[in-house]
Amino acid sequence: GNCSNCLTQFEVEDVTDMARAAVRYVATRPMRFGKSLIADVLHGGNTERIRQMHLDEDRGYGELSSESVGRIKDIIGQLCGRGYLVTSQGQYPVVGLGPRAGEVEDEAFAFTVKRRASKRKASARARRAVDLLREEAELDQRPRVGDDAELFERLRTLRKEISTELEMAPYMVFSDKALRGLCRLRPQTRDELIQVNGIGEKKADAFGEQFMAAIEEFESEHARDGA
Template sequence: YRVRERGKRCGARMLCDILQGKKTKSIREAEYDKLSTYGLLGDVSRTQLEHMVNILISREYLLMDTSQYATLSLAPKSRDVLLGKETIQMALPQKDLKQTQRERMLAGMPDYGVDETLFQKLRRTREKLATREYVPAYIIFSDATLRDMCNKRPANAEQMLAISGVGKYKMDKYGEAFLKAIAEYTAEHKADA
């Protein structure tokens, strides 16, 4: 809201930097360090803050305009939140997800509860969309969301909306590509069976 008041727009990364009170050159040049919200969430970990932003996007309180370098804007429904008429509740990760050496090693290992071939197909689909839209891959869907897709294998929009991390906005924007990838994979593997 405060960024918009200045007639400017920013992306998720910059928003997190502003809220954490980062002292970057771009923040100083845009005078974001003079905003009343600058550093407001300095005690929140980066992981938690990014999680909050992603939830606000998935719940459609924030809109991402990918035609303008993935800039964020307030959705109409965020007005009630700004006016204090509505509160948003969300679960945050308990610990900062800075990986230890052991966690980094395990991160490269397959999740045995997920079909690794399908997971990689969904990751490639996500990467194509991210490249096309000039956004980081996690903005499309997180790995956790892709794993949930692997486990549940949605076949239509209604089922896709039941996947953790998929809201109406993301379903409308990206859902068809992932439904198609899952359907192709399922058809290929039925033929193999």
């Protein structure tokens, strides 16, 4: 839990359109070019090699002109790592279609990558959520085991673990507002869980048990501390 991967905050970014563009271009010229040249073409580079090979006439040329060549290369590398594309062996590896290439044309296809989160932005949002929790707790005045703000941080950590494992944005698990609702209502059953604003049947089924278990564990710990 102390390596740079564990200590660094990450966000999940949807790059589905970039992934589709890369796989579709490779499909037109499989096992012909390496990552660098493919990235240059998709970026819309005006290099001598591209002009000599008339790659600026290819369908897909410049499709990702708003992205850097390095970023496109990184996406191609991740596509190779997940089986959508493959690279050949040898001194000059070229890129071809992988066993999962056909999946990119499926409407349900989604491709996400992790990137470093802005610590300043994330911490400011968390502080605001904690302030709201404490304001709401003062208005509610119901007795609770443990501090809502402390529970919120624990649930936020759980949300991050789940979102990282599933390669999805944290808000797609539960929003901050839903986490605040969990802290206030402390649900113990599924029926109580779906009373929390922002938690419907689908999310309750997918994530409810883990969050209710975390709440129960939190309350048990603080009940022992107060005994």
